[in-house]
Amino acid sequence: MESVVFYIFATAAVLGGVMCILQRSPVASALWLMSTMFSLAALYVLLGAELIGAFQVLVYVGAVLVLFLFVVMLLNLGQRSNDLRGPSGIAAALVIAGLLGIELLAVWRYTPSRLAAEVAQGPAMLDASAAFPAGQAMRQAAAHNVVQSVAEPLFRTYLIPFEITSVLLLAALVGAVVLAKRRI
Amino acid sequence: MTLFQETAAAAPAPGAIGLAWLLLALPMAGFVINGALSIWRPRAKGAVSVVGPAVLIASFAVAVAIVLQLWQASPEAPYILRLWTWLPVDTLRIEFALQIDQLAAVMMLVITGVGSLIHIFSVGYMRTDDGYARYFAYLNLFVAFMLVLVLGSSMPVMFIGWEGVGLCSYLLIGFWFNDKANADAGKKAFIVNRIGDVGFLVAMFATWQVAGTLDFAGVTAWASAHPELAGSGVITAITLFMFLGCTGKSAQIPLYVWLPDAMAGPTPVSALIHAATMVTAGVYLVVRTSVLFSMAPLTSTVVAGIGALTALFAATIGLRQYDIKKVLAYSTVSQLGYMFLGVGTGAYAAGVFHLVTHAFFKALLFLGAGSVIHAMHHAYHATHSHDDAQDMRNMGGLRRAMPWTFALMGIATLAIAGFPGLSGFFSKDEILAGAFARGGEQPIYYLFYGMGLLAALLTAFYMARLMTMTFLGPNRTGEAERAHLHEAPWIMIGPLVVLGILSLVGGAINLPPLVGGGAGLEHWLEPVTAPAARFFRLEEPHGSTELFLVGAAVAIGLLGLAWGYLASSRRAIVPAREAAPETGFWRAVYHKYYVDELYDAVIVRPLLWISRVLLWGVVDKGLVDGAAVNGSARLSRGLGWIGSRLQTGQVGVYVVLFLVGALWVLRVVVG
């Protein structure tokens, strides 16, 4: 049952991605991308990350894509215009993307045990079995509540990156205002 | 600063020996003061006249105190004064240390003693020169380096002094650098010395490689602990390279050519550096490492052979020189040959003995010649004549004008010619006797003995010729100039008198048993030569053989003197500007057998050709400039052109390139 749901959403995500890059209208592209985001949110829930799924909907669908749609409308780019590259460009793009896909798709057969075996061959990891107690995240999430289990590392181990990220957001905020305003 | 943390000898360095660093510090301070004066107060000749000789005399006093202390202690092992650690590199640990032993004592007495006399002489001789302060600065610096050379406890420290005296020699030869010939002579001395220094360096590297130490004490201990290496190839190679260094510094065949040219410097410099001290550094080095040389019989034979050959060869050139300093220069080369004959024979004490007596009488000869040149120069200066003040053909009859100089140079002449009872007689006789004695084992030493004896004859001849042409007979200086010839001031004659006394009685330090002496110097040096004596001990002749040898030497010396006087006084000599050029064989001798021309044709010109055509034309212009410099410029310009083509400003192109790179990295990493 779950795998059926997984594959349905996976197909929806791929379809959304394909349509996103093929649609001429930016508005249509944005809407197809939105469907991909929703599918991914569903997949996150399936993978045991309900919190991430919720944030996916809130941040990406609710904020980022709406921002995209605003800009598209602001610039009045709603009309259809052909912005595909020429034949040679398309061929090059397909070749490069194809090679990349082939290389990346090698992860298709990955299972936790295979991952553990491969990592164990690496120099750093000493005890693969101890390093990979299966279902880590969910076990941690079950032990505490979900938010606490995420907040713990975020505000302890990754406190400084977290603070830096907030500075980054502030910089982006100021930068966006400065760039977008006609006259300050 | 603790001046000596420890000493190699069990006993701590007593009293004055601990002050040995003063020996170096005093002349160095003199150099600094005089150097500062020469830059900021070039006219302050009074201060220079005090500081220059004073530091030397103080240094001499320290040396005397040290030697007295050493006399009382008479230690078997040298005192080592570690001043500071100079090069601590892994297992190589070179201390800047001074080594005080009997050999160093002899050398420092000679250097500071004769050096003091020459400094005092210089006050009179150089007084009118514009570079007076600079001259004394260099001279003080030279003495400091020379003391480093003889006091250094290891080869690298000695090498500092070795190079330092070479530098001072260069500076003083080219002291009057306004004349290109003088500057060229300085360069020649410097470059020829560098060739020898390479030999010394190679010897040093090889010693480090096999012995693992560069301290003289350590090397001696190592050699004594490895008697099985005696006669081995490695010891022979080390000593041969070392001797190459000696031939450069001590002007032996084939590197002697710089010393006659070095006479371009002021005459007291010739006396101090190019007769009494620096040029004997090679002899000192051989004696210092005598244990190695006695372990290499082949090298010893080479040393003795080169020494004998140089003694004879240089003496023949001296026969036909007219420049008074050139005669003395070739005489120095010849006498240095004697010293090498001595140390090559294994008579190390005899070599040092001759070094000391030679320092006395040759310094006296040079200073006497300086006095003569001083007078001649003033005479010509007074009449604005441009004749050569150093040419003996322009002299003659000077004994009337300069009786003191004549008498003192006469003593030196008798000493160098081996007149019985004078210093040179004993030392030269001992060397010749040693060579003769070793002939019993290796017959080739009979040949060396014969060459030495012949050289003694020639020495007596050219010295008698020099004296005759300079002081006897009619005066040829010129009518107007004759009245201006006068004796040098007392400050110049004083040192001459002291040196004259030393030349007379200097032999007393090592009187042979034959005349009732105790061979003092030989016993004094025994702690130094004992390790060498374990490998080779020269059996000195006794009885009738010794009497015969002495008789032969005396006869030869007297014969040479008489022959030289007769040959020179009978010939009518004309002043230099009227003299006809030499002909026949004497022409070749006058031109020093064209050795300089030969070196020029065989070594210098091919080297220049290789440098100009091959190195400059092909390697430098073609490879370095063409391929490397311009080539890399073209390469970067080409690469830059490609890069600029890539910079289209189109984000798409960048993305494609970026992705291609990412793909490639992925390929490599994921593999």
Added chain:
Amino acid sequence: MEPTRFLGPSLALSAILFTLGVAGVLLRRNAIILFMCVELMLNAVNLTFVALAQVYGVEGWVMVFFVMTVAAAEAAVGLAIILAIFRHRQSVDLANINLLQG
């Protein structure tokens, strides 16, 4: 419930989405769609993080938060830049934009 689910398929889906994003960047010239494709790629990476968080622990989720923040910031600044460029050139076609050429 098995502890780790859909690891291989999730990673494969992530690979497909990432490749689609790359293809989109290469194919399109519209700057806004390019940004969407970049967002698509970032989402693909997020999927990888979430999938592997099942194995490695909640640190993967933390990384997703960081990626989301950076993506939001990037979208804001990037779209502002596009606005500024559009005002000058009346176009968002990358073929017309070569300000990067020095």
